[in-house]
Amino acid sequence: MKIDHIGIAVKTLSEAAKTYEDTLGLKRSSEDQVEEQGVRLAMLDIGESRLELLEPTRPDSPIGKFLSKRGEGLHHIALQVENIELMLANLKAAGIRLIDEKPRSGAHNSRVAFIHPSSTHGVLLELVQYGE
Amino acid sequence: MKIDHIGIAVKTLSEAAKTYEDTLGLKRSSEDQVEEQGVRLAMLDIGESRLELLEPTRPDSPIGKFLSKRGEGLHHIALQVENIELMLANLKAAGIRLIDEKPRSGAHNSRVAFIHPSSTHGVLLELVQYGE
Structure with a gap:
């Protein structure tokens, strides 16, 4: 078992990805949009794992609700x-x-x-x- | 760069460690107490990284304050x-x-x-x- 990724809820994907790329030197490996989940995401490689930045595409999506309740930050851990x-x-x-x-x-x-x-x-x- | 560990704030270290060991099959690699930070911790190995379970030893410690404000859950990511x-x-x-x-x-x-x-x-x- 290993950590596949750590999910992070953010307001603006492009801004957050730029912060993590520019300041920590991480590399974006993929981007995706899952309309069913109401989320747009970017993956940043780190060792054998990745950081998954999650931006809601609508306020009533799971990430949208998380953001309005708790603000930006750590959302989940995915284990492979x-x-x-x-x-x-x-x-x-x-x-x-x-x-x-x-x-x-x-x-x-x-x-x-x-x-x-x-x-x-x-x-x-x-x-x-x-x-x- | 890699994920060194993910810090998780918990109320009772022994219970939380048992949950993660018994249900996910993770192995405890070390335990420690840092009185200066008011925290007792257990490390669980996962791939090249670890989960760090953090229990406060006093309510006014950083983890104690986090628990009373946000409850148990993801606290920080450590990058090596x-x-x-x-x-x-x-x-x-x-x-x-x-x-x-x-x-x-x-x-x-x-x-x-x-x-x-x-x-x-x-x-x-x-x-x-x-x-x-």
Whole structure:
């Protein structure tokens, strides 16, 4: 298991990406827009992981609501796993509250599922499995 | 550069560590107490990085204040750098607000410095350099 990415909610993607590129020297590896989630995102490489900057495309999206409630900042941690179904089954058996009981499609041929922060001491965790 | 660790503020270290160990299968690599910072901490290995669980030893410590204001959850990201002085000089020259203008001593023969979240879109960043 490794950290796939750390999600950061921001108001303006271009400004935030520029800050992280210019001041920390990170390199933007991809950009994307997921209309279903109401989010525009940019990935910045760091070691084996990435920072994922998330800007809402509408105020009632999950990131839009997060921003109005808590402001910009750390949003979630995504962990790369080898067998997401097995992981979800084990978590459910252990009484962990899942947001997604089954994986759904993510970017770059991945399957993803979120774990509810009430079961992980306030941290929104995402599981990611790539390929098949 | 890589992610050294992700800091997570928790109410009870033993409970939180057990959750992360039992449900995610992470392994605890070290525990520590830094009385000056009013914090007790446990490190959990994940890939090339670690999760740092932080429990306050007194309510008026930085983590104690964070908990009463925001509750449990993501607190900071620490980036491992090769030349912390150069990095701080570059950040200062770029107009970034620093919490520590000079590195101070951290755990495991490290030097650390914090960057103010007002300059990094709400994210409290820590720079860490190990050894000499």
